[in-house]
Amino acid sequence: MDTTEDFLLPGSRQRRLVDVMRQKGHVTVVELTAMFGVSRDTIRRDLQLLERQGLLTRTHGGALAGDGLVARETRFQSRMTEQTGAKRSIGRAAAGLIREGETLILNGGSSTCAFAAELGRLRDLTIVTNNLMLPPAVPSGVARSIFVLGGTYWDSAQITVGAVKINSSARISVDTAVIGVTGVDEAGVSISRLEEAQITVEMMEASRRVIVVADSEKFGASAFVHVADFSRIHYFVTDRMPPPDIAEALAQAGVELVIAPG
Incomplete structure (x- = not known):
């Protein structure tokens, strides 16, 4: 179950998550849960939302930056x-x-x-x-x-x-x-x-x-x-x-x- 912290300032957390992606290129769900002190389900929801916005690409167990800092897969x-x-x-x-x-x-x-x-x-x-x-x-x-x-x-x-x-x-x-x-x-x-x-x-x-x-x-x-x-x-x-x-x-x-x- 999500903790109380999971629901605090989701917009701010997601903006910070995008900043981290741009700095590192690739991060795992485990890294992000430790970094933000929230549950894996919360991080996965964040990643799903940010992927729909075109800001990253989800991978197995993590995500890739979506702005060209790390080359993305194309069809x-x-x-x-x-x-x-x-x-x-x-x-x-x-x-x-x-x-x-x-x-x-x-x-x-x-x-x-x-x-x-x-x-x-x-x-x-x-x-x-x-x-x-x-x-x-x-x-x-x-x-x-x-x-x-x-x-x-x-x-x-x-x-x-x-x-x-x-x-x-x-x-x-x-x-x-x-x-x-x-x-x-x-x-x-x-x-x-x-x-x-x-x-x-x-x-x-x-x-x-x-x-x-x-x-x-x-x-x-x-x-x-x-x-x-x-x-x-x-x-x-x-x-x-x-x-x-x-x-x-x-x-x-x-x-x-x-x-x-x-």
């Missing part, structure tokens, strides 16, 4: 229409790094779909993905086999979320992981949702080399989950030169920076 169909020219150029440049006969693993997102669409010159590829929009994007005759990973279906991102393996015992080992991300800053690359980030980390761990594809709109964004330092990445393919802090961090980590032709 896959919306992402497919953003930066399309840049993504095609990036996909073409990244496809130039692939050799015939390779085994590839690709995560969700429009950037990896754009990459897949540019593989037409290659043959005998084996492709593993959790991206349900990717198999139709692969040109005919390119892939010897395409494996779609099982798991929970996410409509908003058109992906499956589960362990990176073909069956209950056999784990995957691949030549190259081609990874799309939500944010890129001097600390590395990040993704907005925890479960998607976990499968992306597994994909990178299963690969001999990692290619990150990210358009310049991702620069300076820090999403909820940090998935890799630049030291884990071999190639970073983008559409323009990153800001100095990111460019320096890439260089120090020995990452090969590929700028796609406009």
Whole structure:
């Protein structure tokens, strides 16, 4: 049952909650109940109200800031229409790094779909993905086999979320992981949702080399989950030169920076 304090100045508490979200980017319900001295039910009602107002996005056990301080998840169909020219150029440049006969693993997102669409010159590829929009994007005759990973279906991102393996015992080992991300800053690359980030980390761990594809709109964004330092990445393919802090961090980590032709 709610305590008496739960009903004191809810408007003031909600304004303060928004301020905390803007400062921290992500907070949990447990943190907020301790901070404001109210019940979990009260905090959940606050979060529901603030989400309806567009001020935050609720997550499992907490919430994300809704003002761009932490990159938010967007529906896959919306992402497919953003930066399309840049993504095609990036996909073409990244496809130039692939050799015939390779085994590839690709995560969700429009950037990896754009990459897949540019593989037409290659043959005998084996492709593993959790991206349900990717198999139709692969040109005919390119892939010897395409494996779609099982798991929970996410409509908003058109992906499956589960362990990176073909069956209950056999784990995957691949030549190259081609990874799309939500944010890129001097600390590395990040993704907005925890479960998607976990499968992306597994994909990178299963690969001999990692290619990150990210358009310049991702620069300076820090999403909820940090998935890799630049030291884990071999190639970073983008559409323009990153800001100095990111460019320096890439260089120090020995990452090969590929700028796609406009």
